[in-house]
Structure formats: C-alpha cells, structure tokens
Amino acid sequence: MPGFKLTLGYTLLYLSLIVLIPLAAAFVKTSMLSWAQFSHDVFSPQAMASYRLSFGASLFAALVNAVFGLIVAWVLVRYDFFGKRIVDALVDLPFALPTAVAGITLATLYAENGWIGQLFSSSSNWHVLFHLPIIKISFTRLGIFVALTFIGLPFVVRTVQPVLEDFDSEIEEAAASLGANRWQAFWRIIFPTLLPALLTGFALAFARALGEYGSVVFISSNIPMKTQITPLLIMTKLEEFDYAGATALAVVMLVVSFVLLLSVNLLQCWASRYNTSNLS
C-alpha cells in the first residue's frame, strides 16, 4: 500500500506544530520558574480554593450525570415513547451548542427573575405559602454545578447506550428463568456489564467539567475564594499579564487531565476485555 511515509510524516508534522510544540511551551515556561515561585502560584490560598470548587462542582455534576444519564440511556434503548428520536438527537445539544450561548442562557434562566430561578426566589407564591427557603442559583456555586451538569450531560448517555444496545437479552432471560426478579437481574447481571461504560462516561464528564470555562464564566459571580473556578483563575492571571503564574496553574491542570485521560484509556481496555470475555 502506498503513502505510508507521506501520511505518517504529515500526521506527525501537523501534530507537532499544532499540538505538541505549543503544549511543550507550557512545560518549558514552568520549568524556568524556581520551586518557590511555582509553589507560591500553585499553592496560594486562592488557587487552593479554586481547586476545591472545580473538583467539587465537577464531581457532583458528573455524579448527577451518571445517575440520570444511565436512566436516559436505558429509556432510549429499552422503551418506545412519543418523541423518542427527537430526545435521542437532542442529547447531543451540549456538544453542539457553543458554551457561551449555554452560559448566558443558563445564567438568565436561573437568575432570580428567570423562568426557573423565580421558582426558588421570594417572588414565588408557594415560597410565601409554605415558608420555603429561598435559593439563589445563578451567581452562586449552585449555578456552577448547573452549568457543569449541562455540558457533561451527553457523555454518560453516549457511552452507556451502545453497550446497552449490544446487551444480549438471552442472559436476562436465563437469569429470569433461574428465578431472579427484575431488580436482581438488573443489579447482578446488567449493571456489572454497564459499569465500565458508566465509569468511562463519568470520567469523561468529570474531565470536561474540570476544564470548562465558557458556560461557567456567565453563571458564576467569579468572586475569588468563593465562586472562582481554576480556568477562570488562569484567565484572571492572564489579564493581569502574570504569564508565569497562569502557566504554572495550567501545568497543574494539564497533569490532572493527562491522569484522567490515562484512566479513561485503562477503563476502555477493561471494558473491551470484559466484553470479549462475555462473548466467548
């Protein structure tokens, strides 16, 4: 077959120019910092608060997506209902809708006078009636969680769906004929098969949420130590022309994303091994 040298050479050249050399620049820039400077930027109270917020909000958002994503995938594969095809197509909306649009939309929806936000604000009638607590969503940590849930929504659905489609219903029938009830069949037979895909989807949604910027910047009030996520802290440092500080934080985030990428790859290896052993 012809074209090996040409295509491999072009692939490596383009990859190096666009991705590898620019990424290396971040590590080179950071390696020129002294340890004192690096740790001053990376372990500052503001940075630590941003890690806690970014990790916490991303974790909660990914957990919510794991639970509801599994239900959505299940319903789309197993049941028939009106509008199923539209729902199936719509699941990818967070991939297709630019993050800035998602950001201003969610910020408006969950603001105190927004369509959803007013249900939790003092202006709602049933809050007055039942003395319900008033919950602010936009411009708080809760808003960040909402935005991260939105952008991570397709991952679990799209990783679980194909595994569920391929699931051999004979195994369920065998379980049923051996006396398992529906819940036992799901919990002991179906769920373990879905687990690698579910974890992969969870890890992908988590990784995506950690790095998210566009949607969060609008719905968060971006107050340092309170509602400032790590990507935003990097952005703030860039606007102050503190390139060294921004790059040091970027390197921390890059290392975290590489670890996550590695664990997703390992999960996928596990999943494929699981599936082949299932077949044989």
Add this chain to the structure above:
Amino acid sequence: MTTEATISPARPRVVHRRSTHESPLVRRLLIGVALAFIALFLVIPLVSVFAQAFARGLGFYFQAVTDPLALSAIRLTLIAAGISVPLNCIFGVAAAWTIAKFDFRGKNILLTLIDLPFSISPVISGLIYVLIFGAQGWFGPWLIGHNIRIIFAGPGIVLATMFVTFPFVARELIPLMQAQGRTEEEAARVLGASGWQTFRRVTLPNIKWGLLYGVILCNARAMGEFGAVSVVSGHIRGQTSTIPLHVEILYNDYNFTGAFAVASLLAFLALITLALKTWVEYRNNELRGTAFTPVPVVKTK
C-alpha cells in the same frame, strides 16, 4: 380441552414478560424521570434562547444581527472555520490512512496524542499560543520586529480554533477505516490502480459519510469556540471578535436581547448540526444494512 390449550402456552409467556421487562409503573416512572431531566436541562434552555432573542420583536432582532459589529464577528468566525476545518480534514484523512492501513510501533501513543486537545481546558489551549507568539513569548520579539501580529489578531484566533477542533475528523475516520480493513484497497492495487486512484475511487466512497460526520462536528465546534479564542483575541471590537465573543460583549454591556439575538444564530447552527448528524447516522446505518432495531422494545400507551 379448549381452555387447557389456550392457557398452557400463554402462561410461560406471562412469566417471561414479567421477569425480563419492568412493570408498566416502573417503565412510566423511568420515562418520566428521563424526560423531566431532558426537559429541564435541554429543552427549556433551548426554547429560552429563542424566546429571549425575539423578546423585543423581529425588528430589534434583525437590527442586532445585521449590526456592523455583528457582521464583522460573523465574517471572522466564517474565516476561522473556513481555514481550520479543511486543514483538520486533510490531517484527519492522512492520520486515519496511516493508522488504519499500516502497522507500526507507537500507534497507540499516536492515537492518544491525537485525542489530547479534547482533554485540555479551552483556556489552556489559548494560553499555549500566547506563550509562543505573545509579546513575551518565544517568537514575540521577532514578530514585533517584523511587525507581524498573531496574538490579539486574526491568526491567533485561527490557530486556537485549529487546536480545539484538531481531533474531530481524525477521531471519526480512524475507527471507521480500521473496521473497513485493507482488502479493498489491496485489490485495487493488484488490479493496477495508482495510490491516488485507490484513495479516490475505493477509500473515499467508503468513508464519505464518516468524513461528513466529522466535518459537521468539527465545524460546529470551530464556529462556537469561546474559551480558547477569548484568550488570544484581545477583544478588539469589530476586529478580533468572533460570534461567541460578540455575544459576550453584548451581554456584558447589559444588551441582553441583542446578546440572545446573536446567540440564536449559534443555536440555529447547533440545531442544524444535530439534524445533519442524525441524518448522516441514519444514512450510514441504512447503507450498511445495520439499521438499529432494539430487540426488547415494550410499547407504552
């Protein structure tokens, strides 16, 4: 006798249905939960974009969308997508060809490296180009000496867009071409086709739907990228703002209806992308004769 005959075959079926399908109540509950989640997180936001965009009527909408600053943002977005999508497309085909048709060491590492831009925060994707081409970057002094602007100008925006959309086409094509194998191309070669003929006449028709799919996704991201472009743009109105950046500017100026009007263009693009994506998937399944038919479907109604 007759009752015997009707009951006995029916009985096992009832047991079977009960134990491999959920009860109607559970089924409705699950569908209800799924639809409520989709409505809350996808349908309501989508509807609200358009509701806000047209809140002050059609006249205001068209004024916001045809404003000179909006038009210049649309122009820059089209240029950035027009450069980055074809380049990433060529890269995707080359990478898929080399990975699917040949065996070499380090293939898995190459695959991971191609996926890398997906797992990197958009802010960092912009930052790395500032480190190279910015005023304090590696080539900064040289670029300033030659009066070339990359960061805070169009070329920086194109580069950042290329980075964030880098894997899209390659990622669609690699598994597709790996699954198709090499036999058809080998047959064409044996029959005397040149390398280019083999690609154009044999490979391209086989991968065209996958290629189209990758291009659609790549284009949607290229036109909608915000974080990476925001870092390298410098926010010069009318010069270095793309559509998403223009939305941000309007929103921060408290011109909410204007922001949503321009944002609705991107929401339209997202809807077109989803429609095309669904259509391509449908065509792809139909062509390969593997149209997805789930086995255990239960009708509810």
